[in-house]
Amino acid sequence: MNTVRVTPRTECPIESEHAASPDTHHRDGQMVAGAPTGPLQDSNSAKHATERQPVQGRDPATDFVVEVRDLSLWYGNVRALTNVSIGFPRNKVTALIGPSGCGKSTLLRTINRMNELIPGVRTEGQALLNGVDVYGRNVDPVEVRRRVGMVFQKPNPFPRSIRDNILYGAKINGYRGNYDELVERSLKQAALWNEVKENLKKSGIALSGGQQQRLCIARAVAISPEVLLMDEPASALDPISTVKIEDLMRDLVREYTIIIVTHNMQQAARVSDYTAFMLSDEETKGQLVEFGRTEELFTNPRDRRTEDYITGRFG
């Protein structure tokens, strides 16, 4: 596995030596369990998010691939995110859950600056990709997107052959290696190789929905992204395809860091290592309520609103 692993990127300041070391898990666990203490435990919903300490403590020793700091976002005059701070640990699946309209998809799309395609969007705060703020001065969103893979809610393969779907990102990103090899490895990583290897010239849109989505995953990993964003990747799929995508995520996470938005709590519980619960209420639009190890968040939520949501008592 180590041969395939993405190598540490020397230009990233936060990058640390222990990226792949076995004690990372341990550190992550400690950090999350230990960090959100004090003010959070007796916080109640009446309190303003801005008055509160950030939910996520920032342990500099922790290895975050993506770290969002105090991020707010407006669509025109409508606020969609309010002072969100969160770190996404390397080689883990982090799930963003919450009722619809809570800003979880918006948060996901801030990481590769896809929100900017919507006119009138304004963003404040930072989103660090391996330590570099993607909203920094002089940062090119195209450069950001070349390092972030994204899988969308509805499968959206290009109306071209399977092979061309995989190779498109590679070609525009200046891939120098062997094309056949890239197609094969990407499709194998997306667990699609065996189903399509005989027929790589077949159009991507001729595949079934679940296959299309795995093709989109293959296409995303082919550009060797530093993080993989998934926006409700299974919501348009049947249960069997959903299971396949979920299994696939557990495989992929050995090499990639995955952030997934899901409205399906069972799915979050099954696939994620960490879970963030977001919420929009009248006072605070798109706030991060609670973040922690998935097990803990689901069995022992600290915030009353998290508990209400995961137990289905949410209004």
Add this chain to the structure above:
Amino acid sequence: MATYANLQDQYPQRGTLGRNKARDARERLIEGVLMAAAAVSILTTLGILFSLATEAVSFFRDVSLAQYFGDTRWSPGGTRDRYGIWPLISATMMTSFIALCIAVPLGLLAAVYLSEFASHKARSVIKPALEVLAGVPTVVFGFFALIFVTPLLRDVIPGVSIFNALSAGLVMGIAILPLVSSLSEDAMSSVPRSLREGAYGLGATRFEVATKVVLPAALSGIVASVILALSRAVGETMIVALAAGQLPKLTIDPREQMQTMTSYIVQVSQGEASAGSVQYKTIFAVGTTLFVLTFLMNLFSFWFVRRFREVYD
């Protein structure tokens, strides 16, 4: 999988997230080219205004506006020049009026039928057929008016000249009918289903839904389509040039020959008037009048739609 080379190494060195100057320049250049292409439409408008205005201004230095709009005779280039635009305008209005008398009722009835009564299958045959009608070049309609319709009219109605406004107007009516029917039908089909279903639910018949629900709701679009048809009729050239004649005459008898603004321009163009001559300038003066008239109508129709459009969500 372990046999694969490191994928990261196959891509160019990934430095900072900073901007790529060459790529940025290329993207900006492309955007500039696209914007320039879009600006051609503005240049076209400026070109129209410029070419009409220069010659028209020069024309009105020789001929006063008072004569242009006050005189009732149009005989440029003759021994005694007269530059009263009214014969040309009245001929234009006459042929356009006859055309609208055909196009509006028939076009609207056709539109209501297509939108409210016709089966899907009938629609799928009739609509392309009407498009074919709309695609027939006007010179063909001109031929038809002069060679087929006029002899027919002369057999039926006494006193019809070889060139006459009636034949040109009637054929022009058929020519612009598809414009009325397709624009009106668009307006009617955009009336939401829920409105129709509400009326049907109260026990209304198709006729009642069509006349009391759909027509009022689509009224702004229908009015706009009529105005656009009028503007098209005013600017229509080849049918009138062939069938209505070339004699500027102030008359309200549609059986007589008359000359519209457009057919005057055609007449002068055929004669190769030398640039700078008064004759050459007249076609720009007439063209300006024509442009202003149609422009005002188009503007009014846009305004009307925006002002009176029912907004459904």
Add this chain to the structure above:
Amino acid sequence: MAARTDSFSSAGEFRANLPLRKWKGYIFSALGILSIVIALGTLLTLLFDVVQDGLPWLDWQFITSFDSRFAQRAGLRAALAGTLWMMALTILFALPLGVLSAVYLEEYAGDNWFTRFIQVNISNLAGVPSIVYGLLGLQIFVRLFNLNRSILAGALTMVLLVLPIIIVAAREAIRAVPSSMRDASLALGATRSQTVRHHVLPYAFPGILTGNILAASRAIGETAPVLVIGALAYVATTPTGPLSRFTVLPIQIFNWTSKPQKDFHGLAAAGIVLLLVVLLSMNSVAIYLRQRLYKRF
């Protein structure tokens, strides 16, 4: 149904009177059909008339000969060549200009006064009478650019005339490209122009092609602007280049129709048959393409 109506009537409160109300509908519907029959009947009569008048004149000699003072020897070789030149030159300029404008308006332009101004301007241009374009061409291309009364001057005028058609059709086709395609491309790190070139334009291609065919058929059939530019009535050579003087099919038809002799009307009808065959086949291709386009989405 009838019994029910009666019971309502007899109740005195409701006078549904359904039979009469339904009859109104039938009459209305019949009037609609009648209108369509009149319109399409006229079209059929027209077609029948020109075929009847023109068919005897339609032979090989008619296509290969130049115009002549003698109807028996006249043909439309010059007009046919002129029309082909005209169409080719028009599309050569109008296609790129129109598609680039549409791409700018759909993919790049923000919602600002400049964009809105261009949009209003384009819809206004679509309503300008074609003969006014002729005056523009006469003043700008023939005189100011010194192109004289050449095919190029005529084609450039026609470019401006058909540009709104191409832009509107291309914009619709581009708008129909699902935004998920753009998202997929941009998320892989494609730039905006790469996304347009690699995905949006190929996807919108059938729609753009349809608009172009419609524009080309308009360019072939338009008479008034070319007449004002000064296409010749009598040309005895085929064009040798874009700066040659020229005539086109509709002008030739116009001239023959204007002549008093009946034989020339026959020639005009034969010319119309030829023109309509070209136009109808182009339009059918456009309609066919549009149907296929609908199926894809």
